[in-house]
Amino acid sequence: MKKLALLLAFPLVCYGLTIDEAVEKAVENNLQIKQQEMEIEKSRYQLEQDKNLFMPEFFMDFSYTTMKDTPYTKLPAGSLPFPLSFKQTNKDFRFFDFGINYYIFTGFARIEKIKISKLDIKANRLMLQEQVNTVSAKTKKAYLDVLMARAVVDVYRKQLEAVQKHLERVKEFYKQGLVARIEILQTKVKLSEIQRNLRKAEGELKIAKAVLQNVMNVNESLEVEPVKISLPDTLNIEELYTRALSNRSVIYSLKERVKQINSLEKIELSQFYPKVAAQLKYFYTDQYPYLDPKENYALVLGLQWKFQGAAPYYGYLKRKTENSKLRLRLQEIKNDIKLEVKAAYERFLTAKANLNVAESSLAEAEEYYRMVVEQFKNQLASTTDVLDAESMLTSARKGREISYYQLLKAYVDLEKAVGGSLKDEK
Template sequence: MKLIVFFLTFSFAFSLTMEEAIQSAIEKNPEIRSQRHAVSSAFYSYRADTNLYLPNFFASASFSRLSQKQSLHIPPFGPFPPLSVESAKQNYRAFSIGLREVLYDGGAREGRVNISSSEVRLQQDLYGEKLEDIKLQVIKAYLDVLSSQEIVDVYRKQLEAIDSQYRRAEAFYKEGLVAITDMLQAKVRLAEVQRDLRKAEGDYSVALANLSKLTGIPQEKLKDLQLPQIADYQVPDLESLYLKALERRLILRAYSERVYQAKKLQDIERSKYLPKVFAQAEYTYSDQNPVISPKGVYTLSLGLSLEFQTLEPYYRVLSRLEEEKRARWELENLKEAIKLEIKKAYEDVLTAKDNLRVAEDALRYAEEFYKLSQEQYKNQIISSTDLLLAEASLTQARKNKVLSYYEYLKAYYELMRAVGGEI
């Protein structure tokens, strides 16, 4: 079935639009705020890892005291007498400062930077997903308020109709045209409608509270909302919707980043088997030996180091490889889950469309039947029981029309959410 979709809204200066409600939720919702901090944290971690390419600064200073002075004794040699030289002070100071730059580390730094950069993208995608989830929650809560408000209006109309019917039955009874049972039936029905109206008003109050919680807007400002109008719209075929979801859904990109990170972690573990090349510039000072001069000297070094713990990096690589495989399977499982989500949302839209059409037809028939029943009751062709049944059918038809209408809207927005954007 092909459908054509568009939405119109009544614009009132005093009413709160759905877009304004969504924007308020984005600004005030604690889940979204929390996710923003996760993005900031990932960004600062990335900035920290980019500094791994800069030289490493080091400095140290110490003051030492020996238990006693040390001396160097040279025995007599030929005509030369014995010689004793103080080789270390009892109290001495030492100081060093320098820079160390790793020229090559087997790709470990590059891997860490790539992972932290990927984590920024991942957290941004999760933030986008959370944003869309909150938007859908607000939209459904917004529609629930409108729906429950209309249900209250339906019961108020029913209350007016039953009250009018009760007064008419009472008048007919006083004139001796109907039995007292007609008046009593109308009175019982009036009490039942009052009960239903009270429940509907309670549901409306709960819907307002829920929307207020999501948006942070006081309930008194949520009583004037814009009413969406709906007509036919076209839903593409399932395959095209699925392809759009593969391109748009941020959660798929986030899971892809996890696969990428697992691969880079393998590279970092492999780098442990590779040598590290470094250059170092250092200044050292020590006055420990009083006969050595100068006390401070500069040193330039170029070195190579290799250090690993037997097979530990090898098994770490295998562990990361298994993590990559797990991440890939999770990604594939997510794709299938999204495909199923789209199919369900697609069928829900078509079903909601059919239900709305049936509800509209049923309402039209119920209105005609109720008008006819009113005329027949006035002419004493049918009993009060028949008129009450006709009125109950009309109320139920009105209620079903309201519920079907908003279920249709919700189904459309849920399909949009499943696809990741406009259909």
């Protein structure tokens, strides 16, 4: 019976989810990442399709024709001493052929198309890395939001516990005739306010968990664990710029797109080259009654050279313009990344300074609250003084927790902007 109870209780055990596990699950389940993976798969299929441009082209044709009348050729008397007529074709006939076409030379277009497909795979893989970087940062921030919301709930619970203790103390003093009943009512009003704040904070915690579930694309209940992130003492903005321009996959993805445009330029110019093809086929027809044999084999070598005016050249210039535009876009992306790094860096420094101020304020608020409580015990302070001091302490605690997690979120933003971990940053 005890074993059965243990087994029934086992599914109810809830294990905490670490921030790294959350990121791993988010990367595994995120819908945007799945879509990008499908883009890579699509690019692979395109590459295989383009490789088949070097394969021979198979063909087979069959037709059956029936005519109203049988066509005849009639020769009048003159060239011959008598008129002559003979059947030109059969009234009903069939035609059948099959074989292969092979394009020997197409002006290097096939080679460039394969290059484009390979570059497309590389570009999509790099964009997948960029997507993973974005999703990882988003997941970490959502995870930290849950911890921050939970910390705020704990702050209000501490406040509720402290004010409840004060209420008991006030009631005891009232029994002794040391305070007026109004101080009991004042404390109860404060308790009601704290309970409202606590319920609101608990609601914010549920919302934060729902956001994390949405980012991770999971439905199960989540319990998070505290995080310990080592923050660097100093950061060099110029080194961060250099690292970001070296790490960010979106830059390399655009460079691959530039190479694709280069290949498209060559494809446009390939229209000026002649095309060489070969055909090997078997054919049969009973259309002509006097044709013998009715079946045959043929090998055909052909050369074709055609282009419409300067159209290929202008197509080349169009691709050139696209290339220049993409290079400008690449420079724009680099500028945006530097701006993102700068903004994240400044937010990190601001959050770090804010945390120092918040911790200093918390220490002062704790000391002030301790002194006011002691004064109240000695009848040197009123309930108003205690509740005001406690409110200041709660505000300082809440400010410290929010400042701490805002600092961690700012650090996550900075790592996202740089495109990698900053643990080895000096």
